Amino acid sequence: MKKNYSYIWISLVVLVFGIYFVPKIVNRFQNASVVESDRLNVANRNDLLEVGKAPAFSFINQNKETITNKDYDGKVYLVEFFFSTCPTICPIMNENMVKLQNEFQKEERFGIVSITIDPETDTPENLKEHAQFLGATMKNWHFLTGKEDDIFALSRKFNLYVGRNSEAPGGFEHSGLFALIDKNGIIRSRDISINGDFPYYDGTNEEGLKMLKEDIQQLIKE
Known part of the structure; x- marks a missing residue:
């Protein structure tokens, strides 16, 4: 029992x-x-993060025209910091930018902003030659130069590292990342953090390029 x-x-x-x-x-x-x-x-880019408002800028392009962030209102665009004599990652970054240009060549709502961190060397004339050398033919791709202090200050606002370093190849250091901005001027990205910075896209490899193609297309449609 x-x-x-x-x-x-x-x-x-x-x-x-x-x-x-x-x-x-x-x-x-x-x-x-x-x-x-x-x-x-x-x-898988079903929902891109809103990182924050992209900072304002105003610089001179390769055609000696003043270009500001207002020129990109209503457009999806990329921002990079580079310099034309860079012997390391810049050629890879620029090659990938050309691939993105070719992908969206006929898209009026897409643009690129390439800002030199060596304005002493990269005058408008030199930037124009560099743009021609790269094959940058898209009208919304501007190569910008200005005062070094203003350029470095803008990079800090974007949280994209640049700096002088006499021991670095070419005398400068900089991030190999691209910032993606939507049609409302908001920095957008996937949920990816790189070195603790804002979640930007790696402009030096195929994976970053693939993600950018997909995400630019999505933002253009929004």
């Missing part, structure tokens, strides 16, 4: 456990699934 009572109590404990804990466990797995789904949606 005592054995029977033991089985009954064990059965009751199992039943109570099932009634109380099983729904919670199921719910926890469901919530985890939703979180993972949300993470994958961001990674």
